[in-house]
Amino acid sequence: MQDAPFLIAGAGIGGLTAALALGRAGFSCLLVEQRTQIEEIGAGLQLSPNASRILIELGLEPVLTRYAATPEQLLVRDGTDGKTLSTLPMGVSMVQKFSAPYWSIHRADLQTVLLDAVRGLGTVRLIFGRKVSALVKNDDEGLIVTCSSATQSEDVSCRSLIGADGLWSSVADLIGPAKVPEFLRYQAWRGLIPIQDWPSHLPKTESRLWLGSKAHLVHYPLRRGNAINVVAVTSDAENRLGWSHPGERHKITDRFREWAPDAKDVINAVAEWSVWSLFDRPARPQWGTHRVTLLGDAAHPVLPFLAQGAALAIEDAATLAKDIIATPTDVSGALRRYEAKRRPRASQVQEAARANGRTYHLGWPLNKARNFVMARTDLSKRYDWLYSFTLS
Numbered sequence: 604m605q606d607a608p609f610l611i612a613g614a615g616i617g618g619l620t621a622a623l624a625l626g627r628a629g630f631s632c633l634l635v636e637q638r639t640q641i642e643e644i645g646a647g648l649q650l651s652p653n654a655s656r657i658l659i660e661l662g663l664e665p666v667l668t669r670y671a672a673t674p675e676q677l678l679v680r681d682g683t684d685g686k687t688l689s690t691l692p693m694g695v696s697m698v699q700k701f702s703a704p705y706w707s708i709h710r711a712d713l714q715t716v717l718l719d720a721v722r723g724l725g726t727v728r729l730i731f732g733r734k735v736s737a738l739v740k741n742d743d744e745g746l747i748v749t750c751s752s753a754t755q756s757e758d759v760s761c762r763s764l765i766g767a768d769g770l771w772s773s774v775a776d777l778i779g780p781a782k783v784p785e786f787l788r789y790q791a792w793r794g795l796i797p798i799q800d801w802p803s804h805l806p807k808t809e810s811r812l813w814l815g816s817k818a819h820l821v822h823y824p825l826r827r828g829n830a831i832n833v834v835a836v837t838s839d840a841e842n843r844l845g846w847s848h849p850g851e852r853h854k855i856t857d858r859f860r861e862w863a864p865d866a867k868d869v870i871n872a873v874a875e876w877s878v879w880s881l882f883d884r885p886a887r888p889q890w891g892t893h894r895v896t897l898l899g900d901a902a903h904p905v906l907p908f909l910a911q912g913a914a915l916a917i918e919d920a921a922t923l924a925k926d927i928i929a930t931p932t933d934v935s936g937a938l939r940r941y942e943a944k945r946r947p948r949a950s951q952v953q954e955a956a957r958a959n960g961r962t963y964h965l966g967w968p969l970n971k972a973r974n975f976v977m978a979r980t981d982l983s984k985r986y987d988w989l990y991s992f993t994l995s
């Protein structure tokens with residue numbers, strides 16, 4: 604059993620971070636990803652200091668700074684009249700305060716960096732085009748997991764199964780019944796603007812959050828400032844499953860036609876939109892059993908209104924690895940310690956993200972009251988609880 608690998612389902616952000624943290628400590632891992640390759644799907648992710656600190660500890664700073672951008676500040680603006688409501692200093696201020704940067708990065712870039720690091724280890728075997736599909740045995744004596752593709756299926760003996768397989772996790776379903784993710788009637792429209800197409804009168808090095816009625820707009824730099832990531836979230840009953848449906852340009856420009864001129868300029872500068880519908884799922888009663896556990900979205904999907912989906916998956920992965928490293932001969936004990944530590948944090952972040960979603964999407968006249976309060980809010984301390992996280 605001690606020689607059997609840790610089987611990690613899903614080479615997303617959480618699964619790759621777990622493989623890197625465990626593999627660096629000398630543990631043998633098998634990373635199984637259902638996709639046949641890493642694709643350029645998705646757009647920007649924000650890596651606040653709680654996540655960047657962990658990636659730096661994993662030795663990734665030199666390579667990540669080749670891809671990430673470091674916004675100087677976040678400006679919160681009124682979507683209608685364009686007035687600045689509040690400011691959060693980022694850039695140097697974040698490093699001074701939290702000893703780690705606030706980065707923004709393309710999801711595909713982060714995934715590639717993690718994948719290269721994992722490939723360089725020698726302790727992690729990667730299998731693409733295969734998914735974890737069944738549990739044959741999971742008890743104190745051992746664990747056998749079925750991994751299958753369209754054409755073949757194989758039973759693998761492993762030391763532990765880590766379900767890092769995202770919002771629609773199959774591993775979670777193998778542990779026990781769970782609530783199906785619920786469509787929240789929000790749609791996220793994503794676009795990437797090459798810096799040469801970015802309106803010249805708009806700043807290139809800051810993030811902005813625009814608050815309107817039943818919609819909000821966020822943009823921030825990526826790729827060392829060579830592109831700007833744009834996300835416009837609207838309250839909308841249309842439900843499109845999956846990460847990347849083509850978005851109809853006329854629909855989104857029409858939706859923002861009465862917004863402040865700078866916000867409209869951002870929307871109009873996007874040549875191609877993708878749309879994804881937002882789903883939520885309440886915290887699961889159980890994250891694991893015996894030798895199986897979950898991490899990231901599989902355990903606790905986070906709505907994007909706090910920009911913490913990737914960050915929490917990274918925190919989970921590093922915490923789990925630390926607990927396993929502490930008691931390698933008692934893996935089940937390590938998994939339960941990890942789950943007990945992570946549950947309260949994940950629930951707190953999930954709830955804070957939901958609350959932001961409700962506030963950001965208020966309709967008239969409550970949106971006016973929200974902006975009045977926002978204009979009197981000091982953002983500089985608001986997220987200390989979130990960004991100051993360190994591994995325990």
Ligand SMILES: Cc1cc2nc3c(=O)[nH]c(=O)nc-3n(C[C@H](O)[C@H](O)[C@H](O)COP(=O)(O)OP(=O)(O)OC[C@H]3O[C@@H](n4cnc5c(N)ncnc54)[C@H](O)[C@@H]3O)c2cc1C
Pocket residue numbers: 612613614615616617618635636637638644645646647648710733734735736767768769770771772773774793846898899900901907912913914916
């Ligand atoms: C294609 C894609 C694009 C995304 N784009 C964005 C974006 O633009 N902005 C944003 O904020 N967030 C995006 N996200 C979500 C964000 O990356 C996650 O919320 C966050 O990183 C949490 O990561 P995770 O590791 O828990 O799950 P994910 O990053 O979602 O990774 C889960 C992985 O598991 C794989 N998988 C699923 N089932 C199985 C199985 N049974 N066996 C093996 N592998 C399996 C999936 O293919 C995926 O690679 C995207 C996620 C994906 C998968």
